[in-house]
Amino acid sequence: MALRTSKPTLNLREKVSELDRPVGNHGAQLMRSESPEKSFELVRAGRKNLLINGSCQVAQRSTLSVSNSNSSVQYGGPDRWFQYFYNSGEQARYDFKQTSPASSLVEKGFKSAMHLDVTTADTSIHADHSLWTAQRIEGINCDHLRWGTDFAKDLTLSFWIKSTVPGYYSVVLAIDANGDNRYITTYQVEKKNTWEYKVIHFPGHKTVTIDHDNSVGLEVKFTWMAGSNRVADPNAWDTQGNKYGASGVDLANIFSSTSNNIYLTGVQLEEGNTATPFQHLSYGEELALCQRYYWKPVGTHLHLGMWSHGVADTSGIRFQSYPWPVPMRASPSLVYDDNAGNSSRVGVEHPDKTDHTNINVSFQHTLDGTDGGYKYPYGISGFSVGQSGDMIAYNFEANAEI
Amino acid sequence: MTIKYKIRKNPFGDSSRDQIEKIGECIIPRDLGNTDYQKFLQDVKEQGIEIVEGDDVITPDYKEQRLAEYPSLADQQDMQYWDAVNGTTTWKDKINEIKTKYPKTNTGSTTVGDVPSWVQTEVNKLT
Numbered sequence: 001m002a003l004r005t006s007k008p009t010l011n012l013r014e015k016v017s018e019l020d021r022p023v024g025n026h027g028a029q030l031m032r033s034e035s036p037e038k039s040f041e042l043v044r045a046g047r048k049n050l051l052i053n054g055s056c057q058v059a060q061r062s063t064l065s066v067s068n069s070n071s072s073v074q075y076g077g078p079d080r081w082f083q084y085f086y087n088s089g090e091q092a093r094y095d096f097k098q099t100s101p102a103s104s105l106v107e108k109g110f111k112s113a114m115h116l117d118v119t120t121a122d123t124s125i126h127a128d129h130s131l132w133t134a135q136r137i138e139g140i141n142c143d144h145l146r147w148g149t150d151f152a153k154d155l156t157l158s159f160w161i162k163s164t165v166p167g168y169y170s171v172v173l174a175i176d177a178n179g180d181n182r183y184i185t186t187y188q189v190e191k192k193n194t195w196e197y198k199v200i201h202f203p204g205h206k207t208v209t210i211d212h213d214n215s216v217g218l219e220v221k222f223t224w225m226a227g228s229n230r231v232a233d234p235n236a237w238d239t240q241g242n243k244y245g246a247s248g249v250d251l252a253n254i255f256s257s258t259s260n261n262i263y264l265t266g267v268q269l270e271e272g273n274t275a276t277p278f279q280h281l282s283y284g285e286e287l288a289l290c291q292r293y294y295w296k297p298v299g300t301h302l303h304l305g306m307w308s309h310g311v312a313d314t315s316g317i318r319f320q321s322y323p324w325p326v327p328m329r330a331s332p333s334l335v336y337d338d339n340a341g342n343s344s345r346v347g348v349e350h351p352d353k354t355d356h357t358n359i360n361v362s363f364q365h366t367l368d369g370t371d372g373g374y375k376y377p378y379g380i381s382g383f384s385v386g387q388s389g390d391m392i393a394y395n396f397e398a399n400a401e402i
Numbered sequence: 403m404t405i406k407y408k409i410r411k412n413p414f415g416d417s418s419r420d421q422i423e424k425i426g427e428c429i430i431p432r433d434l435g436n437t438d439y440q441k442f443l444q445d446v447k448e449q450g451i452e453i454v455e456g457d458d459v460i461t462p463d464y465k466e467q468r469l470a471e472y473p474s475l476a477d478q479q480d481m482q483y484w485d486a487v488n489g490t491t492t493w494k495d496k497i498n499e500i501k502t503k504y505p506k507t508n509t510g511s512t513t514v515g516d517v518p519s520w521v522q523t524e525v526n527k528l529t
Contacts, residue, residue: 073437214435330435333428343426362410364419365431376413399428402437 049279050137051220052289053080054159054267056112059098060296065119066094075401078114079290082401084221086130086244092225092255093120096133101263105160105195109280113160113265116224122255130230130244132172132221133264136402138329139176139210139217145271147175148209157200157220158275159267163189164260167252170223170234170245173202176216180239181208184232186246195263199275205237214329216402220269224254224262291325293401294332302336302396304370306348308383316376317383319361319391323369324398331367332400336393347394348380351387356380361391367400403452407442409518411457417520422454446525456515463510471500 023031056078064076066083068090073082077096099115100106116133145153157171166189175181187198210217226245232238234246245251254260266278281289306319324332338347340357348356359380363373383389405425412419422430422442430438446454462470473481473496481493 072441331431331433333424333430333436333438335428344423344429362412362421363429364412367433374413399438400436 047279048268048270048276050141050155050218050269051080051135051267053078053286054265055110055278055280055286056098056114056265057283058286058290059112060290060294063095063097066096068093073401075294078112080135080293081114081133082135084132084134086230086242087126087128089126090122090129090131090225091120092118092122092131094118094255099263101162101195101265105265108160108266109278110160110265113263116254116262116264118255118258118260121258122225123253125225125227125253125255127227127229129225129227130223131225132223132244134219134221136216137218137220137269138402139213139215142210142217143212145204145210147205148207150206152204152206153271154204154273155202155269155271156273156275157202157267157269158198158278160195160197160265161189162193162195162263163252163254164193164262165252165254165256166190166192168246168249169252170226170231171200172221172223172244174219174221175205175208175210176219180241181205181237182240182243183237184234184240184243184246186234186249189252201273203237220267222264226251288326292327292329294397294399295325296397300395302393304391304393305388306391307388308379308385316374317361317379318372318374319370321370321372324367328367328398328400329402330400331365332398334363334365335395335397335399337395339392339394347392349390349392350382351389352382354382356382359391403450405455406445406453408455409457409521411515411518417518420518420520443525443528446521447528451517451522451525454517454521456517459513459515461511461513464504464506464508466510467504467508468500471503472497
């Protein structure tokens with residue numbers, strides 16, 4: 001008996017070619033990843049932007065008109081971003097505000113930008129002068145960068161910028177606010193009044209650690225002015241002293257005319273050496289992140305119930321406890337008035353419905369909120385024990401910025 | 403020297419909850435994480451303790467002083483009842499004692515107290 005067998009035709013060359021899938025560079029990296037951790041790092045899943053309000057959508061404060069108050073942070077305009085004048089002699093002045101960018105950027109997903117609008121020119125930069133726009137990142141949010149070890153993670157900064165003045169600008173990554181460890185580098189704005197996307201890489205620091213606390217861990221500075229005594233060799237970590245700009249290039253002077261403007265948005269600082277698309281958060285998420293550092297009531301004043309009661313050997317006034325929207329970075333400084341020109345005083349509506357001003361109370365607040373404030377001893381004239389009224393702190397602000 | 407800061411003492415004696423009024427600007431908690439508090443300590447270090455004044459010390463007027471010592475209304479009614487039953491003058495005597503102790507000439511006053519010692523102690527800790 002004859003046995004007939006057949007086998008399918010196998011073209012080995014064809015099979016091998018099927019293995020050659022059209023996989024891009026990133027796909028190939030993913031295929032080569034040997035662990036879920038590696039794949040996760042490649043995909044950059046999870047919250048990645050170390051900066052808050054990089055898209056400038058939150059602006060609880062009004063526009064800031066800067067002063068040359070040296071060594072003081074000046075907040076206003078988009079939340080979390082501050083201005084800093086190194087010296088007290090800088091002549092330049094500008095308004096810093098939230099603005100809506102042109103449609104060309106809206107198409108890329110951004111509806112807001114920070115806007116530096118020059119109001120006083122400084123055409124001849126003094127050697128000692130410097131100023132910048134910056135954001136500070138809490139040390140407690142930098143643990144995963146592993147700085148101070150051999151496994152220190154590199155960082156990538158990406159942003160959109162539009163400037164009236166093309167040329168070279170400096171950007172700095174600093175470890176803690178007052179420390180000298182800085183990495184100064186440059187980027188070039190190539191065209192006037194055109195949105196350009198910039199990517200900057202910072203190597204991780206293997207010998208300097210970032211403290212795990214609520215003080216400054218990292219600071220990103222966009223340096224707008226750096227006189228000849230305020231520049232240093234770029235592109236290396238160094239103990240820079242009072243240097244905030246890059247040497248070796250002619251830095252652009254945005255303050256050459258009061259007609260000049262700089263716009264900045266989509267600012268993202270992330271782990272790794274790749275600038276991934278900007279991480280857009282919902283307005284509510286971004287607002288809550290900002291409120292850890294600063295908040296104010298939408299209606300501008302804080303309205304709390306108060307009542308009189310006996311305390312120890314006299315009478316006193318207590319008012320209701322009130323939690324802040326989110327726990328703040330530290331116990332905040334409180335700004336308020338009585339709507340009659342008296343700072344740090346409140347207005348009170350008495351039980352007889354008459355209004356009184358210039359009342360000094362204590363909020364006894366913490367980072368969580370007011371712990372039930374008081375006026376003690378002696379309460380407020382006109383209140384009998386057991387009577388209640390209303391206390392109003394006008395133009396209320398709680399500030400726990402770094 | 404211009405006074406820039408005023409201490410607001412916690413009246414219940416917990417000095418860790420004292421606060422600082424930056425005059426004309428804001429109320430600062432005693433929290434080393436607060437940058438305004440850091441600035442306060444730095445300012446005192448650089449400009450001297452003279453830029454700080456202590457909390458107000460309030461001496462109340464006779465109304466407040468008397469109110470603080472009058473027995474409660476319930477106790478006063480109790481005194482009046484037993485005075486009527488026993489023919490005594492306990493209630494009248496007590497009220498008169500308080501009125502005499504705090505005469506109407508006590509119009510009250512406000513003075514500035516000392517700067518608490520913790521201010522200099524904290525400033526001395528600055529490097």
